[in-house]
Amino acid sequence: MIKIEFLGPISVEPIEMEATSLQEVANRLQEIEAVSGWLDKCAVAVNDEMTNDLTKILKSGDRVSILPPVCGG
Amino acid sequence: MIKIEFLGPISVEPIEMEATSLQEVANRLQEIEAVSGWLDKCAVAVNDEMTNDLTKILKSGDRVSILPPVCGG
Amino acid sequence: MELYQGSLDVKAIFGRWLDEESESNYGAYIPFVGTIRAEDNIEALSFDIYEPVLQTWFNSWVKKAESKGAKVKMAHAIGDVPVHTSSYLSAVFSPKRRVALELIDEFVEDFKANAPIWKYDVIDGNRIYAEDRSTPMEGSGLLS
């Protein structure tokens, strides 16, 4: 099981799903209406590490975080 | 009478002289051994205003300051 | 890295950082103090922080600063920060002023672009995401 969590202003509860790569996660999230509009401006972390790699292999227990546009300071 | 004062590390007492331009002051200072070696690296103020103009006319009572290389901070 | 609920006690943090490095032989100490401006009828700004990724981001800056003989520090507020109080304090210490001046600029700009912090306007007690002032982080759009 992979856990997907949505950070900051994305008011969507965490989702659990079976997936073996970020590409699979992407395909699933694109089908969820409350989430799909955010994806083009969101960055991604796996187990709290930022990633740019869609082919990244996931294993059960991994945690994927969806990070919307930021503005600290 | 024009007063010439030497700032910071130039340990020369103030000099009074008759002069009608900075060019005249320059000519006189170049002849003073304790001063001449400083001139190529010193800036000049007349009555506390920095100047780049050697033709500047001086009048009696004017004060010329000789400012050696600086290092604040 | 220090996170606080609500406004920062800027004087206390500034002074403590000064004391912490008082014997470190740094010649330049440049803090950046970010204060909430009164504009657009806001009462406060409010902040969410995702600490694990922020800590990783900050650690990479500690290493980058070390490679230049310098040190970075940072404090940020969580939750509501009323106008005219401070939400953000960061600082660079360095032996040399050029390194410090360049590093504080890069550090603050990278912070604005890549620190996982979300800002909200607080108006009439409501918390409204400051989307128009927010920046997608590096690598955004990966899943779209």
Add this chain to the structure above:
Amino acid sequence: MELYQGSLDVKAIFGRWLDEESESNYGAYIPFVGTIRAEDNIEALSFDIYEPVLQTWFNSWVKKAESKGAKVKMAHAIGDVPVHTSSYLSAVFSPKRRVALELIDEFVEDFKANAPIWKYDVIDGNRIYAEDRSTPMEGSGLLS
């Protein structure tokens, strides 16, 4: 502009400047703290200042900052400043961070190049002009 005999009370000045602008609605406050480094066996650095020209220089920066909606402040020590204490504190306040980050850099660099201040190493109680670290001011050589 503030001049003090000996080391600056950095915390007091930083805090007072913060308080002075607490209602001015500036979003960014960037101080620069210059501290005497222990090196080359010096006990202290010592400073001479020619205040009339320094004041004119500073006033021109006040105007330049105002034209960008910003404010500059400055404090400097006169006479001996022991190692690990501070001789120089300057600051920029601005509504916007980019203006503040660029202005503090220009302000500090122009200060180093053109403020009429002379620095001496203090070694065994003797005051030795730091000629090798000093910079001729703009327009130098006029009388040579």
